[in-house]
Amino acid sequence: MSWFDAELHPVALRRGDLEDLAFFGVAGALAAAGDAGVPATGAALRRAWDALAPGALRRLRRAGIAGYAALGLHPRRIPWRGLEALLAELPDYLGRRHVLAVGAIGLEEGGPREEALFVRQLELARELRRPVVVHTPWRDKERVTRRALALLREHELDPARVLVQRADARTVRMIRACGYAAGLSLSAGAGDALDEAVRLVASLGPDGIALGSGAGEGAGDLLALPRAAGRLAKAGLSPAVIRRVCGANARALLGLAPEPAAASARTGRPSSR
Known part of the structure; x- marks a missing residue:
């Protein structure tokens, strides 16, 4: 079987890292714009978007991995100047090849400023009919996640097109109860995140x-997704279940074909939108 990583941070990964991922069966990945090492200025955020798409996506594909991106303004990197210009430019960035979703967007601490930006990007995603990747924080996770879910419901996004990342045992049920996909990060938080997943x-x-390695950020485990597939098999779960959580669910949310056919890996075109 081949895997699709629902949370990869490829900008910081070396060529050898990407080749290792491909060797161990990671055939595709979703990379969302984040906050790592990016100052909250308009120029820096534009450079970060460029570094991800097309930059890191090209390197993924050269390694044999079909990479796709989500672009957006992360709640930890809201610029005090030039915000309106970035929001006006975001649709053009979303029109780039292999950019399929808006994200990672969401709330870090909450409050009017974060919520206003989150809502504006949700409205953009609905207008453009794009999936959404939602960030949730490590601190005060339950409260902030609950508020993010309320805003998602208020703006009536298609639940089948929303991935709420970095869910955990405290929040996965509430996310799924709303009809959204819960992204479990295999390298994050205290304790053994892989065993918890x-x-x-x-x-x-x-x-x-949807399982994501979190590799490329902090202490993310490069091979967390293949390891998770192995542990799921040892736990007695069926190949169909493993296939869904290690790729098929994320691919469906993005509107991609169930398996990464050679043609779509070359063109980056999803089977449907």
Whole structure:
């Protein structure tokens, strides 16, 4: 089987890292704009978007991995100057090849400024009919996630096109109860995130769960996704369940074909939008 990583941070990864991913069966990945090492200025954010798409996506494809991006203004990197110009330019960036979604957007601490930016990007995603990748913080996760879910419901985005990243045992049920996909990061938080993800998939089933390595950011485990597939198999879960949480659910959310056919890997065109 081949895997699709629902949370990869490829900008910081070396060529050898990407080749290792491909060797161990990672055939595709979603890379969302984040906050790592990016000062909150308009110029720096534009450079970060360029570094991701087309920059890192090209390197992924040269390594044999079909890479796709989500671009947006992260709540931890809201510029005090030039925000309106960035929002006006964002649709053009979203029109770039292999850029399929808006994100990562969401809330970090909450409050009027973060919420206003989140809502404006949700409205843009709805207007452009794009999937949304939603960031949730490590601190005060339950409260902030609950508020983000309320804003998502208020703006009536298609639940099947929303991925709420960095869910955990405290929030995965509320995310799925709203009909959204919960992204479990295999390298994040305290304790063994990989074991926790295996436990959650085993207890809750595969519906609305997408696993992401988190590799390329902090102490992210480069091979977390193949390791998770192996542990899920050892836990007695079926190949169909493993296939869904290790790729098929994320691909469906993005409107991609169930398996990364050679033609789509070359062109980067999804089967449907």
